Amino acid sequence: MVIEYVGQIIRQVIADMREQRYEEEGIGSSYLFRVDQDTIIDATKCGNLARFINHSCNPNCYAKIITVESQKKIVIYSRQPISINEEITYDYKFPIEETKIPCLCGADSCRGSLN
Template sequence: MGENGNRYKGLVNLAYSPDSVAGADGDVDPTEITFPGCSCLTSSCVVDECSCLCRGENYSRLCLRPTDTEEYTRPVFECNALCRCSESCQNRVVQRGLQFRLQVFKTEKKGWGLRTLERIAKGRFVCEYAGEVLGFNEARRRIQAQTSKDSNYIIAVREHLHGGEVMETFVDPTYIGNVGRFLNHSCEPNLFMVPIRVDSMVPKLALFAATDISAGEELSYDYSGRFHNLPTTTREQKSLEEDNRLRKPCYCGSRTCSSFLPWDSSLFSTPDTCSGSSA
C-alpha cells in the first residue's frame, strides 16, 4: 500500500498522513525545522566530515547499523532539509518514507493487521508510526476518555537523556495516521522501534526489521517499545499484574506470550503521581 490517498475506505474513518502532525493541543509541531544543516557538498555524507554524523555512521546500504548492545541506545540524526548534501545521501533513509509494498488485512482475532508483500532484509526501515503528536495532558485525557471497547493507538516513547532528563513523545494515529496504525503487538515481534530525528528534536518513530521477513508475513512490534522483547524486571512484572484488571488480552500466539497487551499506567495517573518510567 502506497503513501497516497486521503482515507482507507471501508476500513476505518482515518485521515491519512504519511508523516506525524501537530495534535489538537498544539503543544508540539513535528514539522518545525530547528536543526542546522550540514555543509557537505558531496552526494553522500561521510563520518568525520559531516556534522550530522558526529555520533557515527547510522546506516549501511539502507540498513540500520547494529550497536554493541541489545538495546539500541545511540541517537540517530539524519541529514535534514537545510543540509547541502544530495537527496540520495546515505544518511537519508526514514525521511524517504515507505519503500516496500505493504497490505492492510483482516486478522482472525486481532482486528486489522499489516503484512508485507515482499521480502524485507534485517535492519531495513519498514514504516513510521505516524499520527498526532500530543503533549502529556492531552494524551492522558484521550486515554482516560476511552471505554473498555475502544482500541488504544496512543504510544508513549520515553528516552533517557544525559543528566537524568527524560524526553517523552506521545503519538496518536486514531484519527490521523499512516499504515503503522495497523501494526499489531507481538511478544516475539519482527520489528523494533527507534526514534529517528531529522529536522528537530521531535523524533520520527521508525520501525526496522529485527530479522529477515518473508513475503506474506504479518508485521508486528512490541507495544511496550522494548527492543527484541527484552524480559521485564520483577518490579515491572508486579506492577503489570496489579493492572491486569484494566489490560486487554494478547492474541499474538507466540511461545513467550505474556497473555496481556503492554500497559502504561502513567497515563492513568494524576500529575502528582505520574512516575515517568520507561515504556
C-alpha cells in the first residue's frame, strides 16, 4: 500500500454540480475519483497527496477499491519496488468518450489519451 485516496464522499448528482462549479471557477474536475455507480470521492479542496499522483500508460502503481467496516475506500498499491525520487503513477482508466484527453506520460506503450 502506498496511500489512500481521501476526500469528501459525495453522490453523483453533487459531483455533477461541483464539476460544473469547479470549471466555472477555473479549478477543473481532475480530483473527482469514482468509487462506484453512485459514489465519488472529491479531493479537490480536502484531499491528500494522492490527488497529485499522475497518470501513466505504464504505471508503477494501481488503484483498488477496498471495503473497510462497510465503507468503500480507494487505495493506491505499488506494482513493483519504487525507488527514491521515482514518480508514483497509475492508470486513471477514464471511460472511453468521443472527446479524447491527450496523454503526455511519455511511456513507450502510451495510448495517446487518458480515455
